[in-house]
Amino acid sequence: MHRLRSAPILLTACLLLGTCLPPAPAQAAPVRIGSKQFTESVILGELALAGAREAGVDAVHRRELGGTRILWRALLDGEIDAYPEYTGTLTQELLKGLPANADVASLRARLRPLGIGITDSLGFSDTYAIGMRDDVAARLGIRDISDLLRHPGLRFGFSNEFMDRGDGWPGLRQRYGLPQANVSGLDHALSYRAVASGAVDAIDLYSTDAEIPYYHLRTLRDDRHYFPRYDAVYLYRLALEQSAPGFIGVLRKLAGSIDEDAMRAMNARVKLRGVKENVVAAGFLGIHAQDHEGGLWKHLLQRSVEHLRLVAISLGLAILLAIPLGILAARRRRLGQWLIGLTGILQTVPSLAMFVFMIPLLGIGTWPAIAALFLYSLLPIVRNTHAGLVGIAPELRESAAALGLPPGVRLRLVELPLAMRSILAGIKTAAVINVGTATLAALIGAGGYGQPILTGIRLDDVGLILQGAIPAAVLALLVQGLFELVERRLTPRGLRLEARQ
């Protein structure tokens, strides 16, 4: 019984999703490179992009798409064609049943059935490491982690995560039999300053951290191979071997060409000196940076177009569906409660989660973002359409019926105009929420004002954050103003007179 009653709702939900299915992507599309949401991954993405362009391969870079899972899924689903990854991540997280230090050849054999290729190591490993001030280490003659055994009095400051993880400090101490007793937990952001000032003698770090050269630190050699290898590689779709063999050549040429010092230096230029990733990548390749970035205004224009497109399409589709749903809800009490409940549940899904839910369904990019925004815009419109219609005075409803007008005509000429205010208010609410929420669309590669906000958060660059936040706020105000104008135009004069009384 219950199952039967929910059938139309499921159907509606399917329809909602169906409306938004993206059209099949064009075939002659450029190679799509993805990157994760941290600086090193973006630089590696830019390197592949610059290399591809240098080799005359048409390519785009969808930067900062999200975390490992998102990129991996996007690659499997063919939403992107390539992205930088680490061997340790493949063995620990993405592929099951491989030894932690499996080599690239065995990874390649495992990835091939998935339709995915892997380059050789790019030449560096981004893994946990132990670092000391270079001058102190030189004075004490420490090069390897084993050398620490000879200096039991050294003070260690480790990040809280490293202190707790089984493959962190506890395992390290056991493997090397380290005697040091003076070990304190530190915030990772503070640990560089702590070691630089001499408050502690050794800290944990990631081997390609930009701060290593900046603070003149030395990373100690893991001579007993305790830390798993996180060799950087590119993953790519094997289909590229047919469609873009030149691009695979570019990736193969990058393999083995970046050592830890080079990667650290590039990270440092972006993170510490504020140089753009594409400039850093071009500098590494010894080519002139192609200015695909453009000036501030060009940027702003491009993001505005992206953002407005997201808002306009999702809101337009939401209006087309939500008003009929609101009418239906007002006509059928029971179904109405279900419909409003359902759209209400959609609204309670945290917006971040809503975007992430779209990835397995629709992949990444503009259309999934539009689908998420569309679902988000339904509730205010459905609810206000319903409320506007239900709120019509019964005597007016009855007068319309008593005139002998058929229900459809009554709806069009009497009921909808009387509910117009409420409906427009709902659309306005949906639009303003939509403009704000659309900033999250950048998380799944849809661009818009969220892009500089994301990059700004990653680079800790307030100016960049404001480049996204201010236009988004201005747009929200403009949308609000626009809808107030529309409201004034579309509200029948008689209703405004009535309201004034």
Next chain:
Amino acid sequence: MSTAESAGGIAFALVQAGKRYGRLQALEQVTLAFAAGTTTALIGSSGSGKSTVLRLLLGLEWPDHGHVEIDGQPLQRADVLPLRRRAGYVIQDGGLFPHLTALGNLALLPRHLGWDRERIRQRAEQLAALTHLPASVLERYPAELSGGQRQRVALMRALMADPDALLLDEPLGALDPVVRHELQDELKQIFGQLGKTVIVVTHDLAEAAWFAERLVLLRQGAVLQDGTFRDLRERPVDAFVSRFVAAQRRLPEDP
């Protein structure tokens, strides 16, 4: 249809019709006939079921028991729209649509019936003369009209498509005494001229007697007495009728 005015209207009847709203029995099983071309007043206190009678006759509600007859035929759901177009309906506050001008309200049904603009305007002006409404008022919105003007427009709206019957539910209930008196005169004149079936609901006995020869007094969803004003006053069926008649206040005598 166009000869309806002389043809004498619609014959309405309730046959054993009962209606309940939740726990409230609005109408017991009532049988009541309204002959074509006659004017009848339904009177009674509020909650006596007067309005329910009108709503059943127009198919705005359906009886839980018994049925409604229109010109001798049982009313079917499919007949409702044509019936309503043949019967004008006016309620206490006029029920004018606030988003349309007076003329827009008048034009709603005719436009749906395919009348052209000129025909609508002519008919509106004709009815404005009948109800003594200045034609300039037609461009105004309901919010810009006085109570009396609103009721006139509502009456005009009901008359636009020249219906065979007029059903009025407390049409003057919300008006001040002077306007009310004026409109009582006009309505009586109009009823006399049109020769339609008229059923008017009121709680005011004097008004009922002014409009109609035949008065039907309802109480708690049942017909208590059906007759002339004189019958009610001189041959009341029970004490309630006497009290109802006596309760109509007279002006104090001069000292």
